[in-house]
Amino acid sequence: MVSFKISVPSTSANIGPGFDVLGLSMSLYLELEVSLPANADSSSSPLEASKRAQCSYAQVELTYSGEGATEAPLDPYKNLITRVALYVLRCHDYTSFPYTTTGSENRAGEACISIHVTNSVPFGRGLGSSGAAVIAGVLLADRLGRLGLSDSRRLDFALMVERHPDNVAAALLGGFVASYLRELPPEDLKAASIPLAEVLPEYPPEADENWGRDPPVPPVGIGHWVKLAWSPKVKAIAVIPAFEVSTAKARAALQPAYALKDCVFNLQRLAVLTQALGQQNPDPDLIFQAMQDRLHQPYRKHLIPALPTVLSSFSPTSHPGLLGICLSGAGPTILALATQNFEQIAQSVCEIFQAEGGIHCRWLVLDATTQGGTIEEHL
Numbered sequence: 001m002v003s004f005k006i007s008v009p010s011t012s013a014n015i016g017p018g019f020d021v022l023g024l025s026m027s028l029y030l031e032l033e034v035s036l037p038a039n040a041d042s043s044s045s046p047l048e049a050s051k052r053a054q055c056s057y058a059q060v061e062l063t064y065s066g067e068g069a070t071e072a073p074l075d076p077y078k079n080l081i082t083r084v085a086l087y088v089l090r091c092h093d094y095t096s097f098p099y100t101t102t103g104s105e106n107r108a109g110e111a112c113i114s115i116h117v118t119n120s121v122p123f124g125r126g127l128g129s130s131g132a133a134v135i136a137g138v139l140l141a142d143r144l145g146r147l148g149l150s151d152s153r154r155l156d157f158a159l160m161v162e163r164h165p166d167n168v169a170a171a172l173l174g175g176f177v178a179s180y181l182r183e184l185p186p187e188d189l190k191a192a193s194i195p196l197a198e199v200l201p202e203y204p205p206e207a208d209e210n211w212g213r214d215p216p217v218p219p220v221g222i223g224h225w226v227k228l229a230w231s232p233k234v235k236a237i238a239v240i241p242a243f244e245v246s247t248a249k250a251r252a253a254l255q256p257a258y259a260l261k262d263c264v265f266n267l268q269r270l271a272v273l274t275q276a277l278g279q280q281n282p283d284p285d286l287i288f289q290a291m292q293d294r295l296h297q298p299y300r301k302h303l304i305p306a307l308p309t310v311l312s313s314f315s316p317t318s319h320p321g322l323l324g325i326c327l328s329g330a331g332p333t334i335l336a337l338a339t340q341n342f343e344q345i346a347q348s349v350c351e352i353f354q355a356e357g358g359i360h361c362r363w364l365v366l367d368a369t370t371q372g373g374t375i376e377e378h379l
């Protein structure tokens with residue numbers, strides 16, 4: 001058997017004013033253990049060899065443990081990770097998962113690729129579970145198809161699925177990442193705006209009108225990024241309420257247009273924040289103000305009952321060690337950045353959720369990771 005492990009970190013997007021710009025990778029992971037028969041994995045001239053025989057979908061065995069284990073589909077046509085992998089493979093002329101044999105055909109029903117997912121990133125909480133799944137799918141395809149994709153090309157594929165760059169850029173590259181989407185020429189814009197159903201057709205293929213079509217290949221260089229410094233003194237407290245908010249629903253709550261003063265409010269803070277969190281001795285007063293936001297949090301308050309109270313009840317004075325507090329991604333998780341008193345800060349947030357809606361929370365103290373998604377071969 002040949003086996004390898006794919007590991008992708010969770011992410012917190014926005015960090016206050018950086019809506020669709022900032023992402024931070026954190027020490028909570030989505031992991032895939034992938035194994036396949038040794039003769040199925042060609043390390044020499046892989047592309048041609050792999051194309052000789054391919055794995056039928058029934059021969060991909062998908063199992064799950066951890067977060068989402070009871071809800072994640074195990075059908076590789078339906079599961080987000082394998083659907084993304086299939087999309088990337090299809091863009092490289094594979095009609096299915098690659099499976100090379102040195103002679104004999106696969107026996108019917110035999111699992112040729114087995115993928116066990118161990119997931120610690122809760123679904124729909126604003127910790128980038130879907131971004132991690134998308135990056136895991138891109139890495140899976142890259143490794144199985146021996147595609148040799150650059151980070152930039154990997155990001156292009158991820159952006160065809162998750163169309164805001166903050167989570168996927170941080171999950172792929174690791175660290176505190178700022179990113180933007182290049183303004184595309186009209187022909188590329190058309191390719192990059194294809195509905196998700198056409199990018200990721202669903203099961204069964206014969207019933208999906210998009211399946212037989214050529215998959216939309218991403219334009220080159222959609223996403224651009226820079227890694228920002230992150231002070232090792234700063235930890236991320238994630239307070240995770242016991243309910244989900246889908247990112248799609250939270251994005252639908254946003255405004256189609258904003259007042260100039262609100263845009264300037266965010267831009268001023270964003271510029272300061274990108275530097276302030278990397279300073280050796282982070283300045284709580286500077287950072288606390290720099291983590292305020294007027295573009296997304298005000299419009300998502302109705303989706304997260306305790307949010308207004310949480311945002312107005314904390315300061316570095318009331319909670320020493322606190323640097324700033326905000327919604328993590330599209331919520332409902334609350335992200336508090338702090339240098340000390342982690343438990344006290346987390347408990348205070350939990351108490352507000354309990355008092356305002358009877359909502360139970362759990363909390364984690366996470367480190368910022370420097371590494372993004374990785375593929376580790378087991379020798």
Ligand SMILES: Nc1ncnc2c1ncn2[C@@H]1O[C@H](COP(=O)(O)OP(=O)(O)O)[C@@H](O)[C@H]1O
Nearest residue numbers: 072080123124125126127128129130133246247
């Ligand atoms: N590991 C995974 N495997 C399969 N599907 C996943 C995985 N992680 C996330 N998803 C899909 O993404 C959805 C959550 O995405 P989203 O609403 O964007 O929230 P989040 O803030 O967690 O990214 C889940 O309900 C599930 O459909």
Ligand SMILES: N[C@@H](CCOP(=O)(O)O)C(=O)O
Nearest residue numbers: 013020126127128247329330
């Ligand atoms: N910028 C996006 C980030 C969504 O992050 P998620 O972790 O909630 O998927 C947004 O705020 O919509």
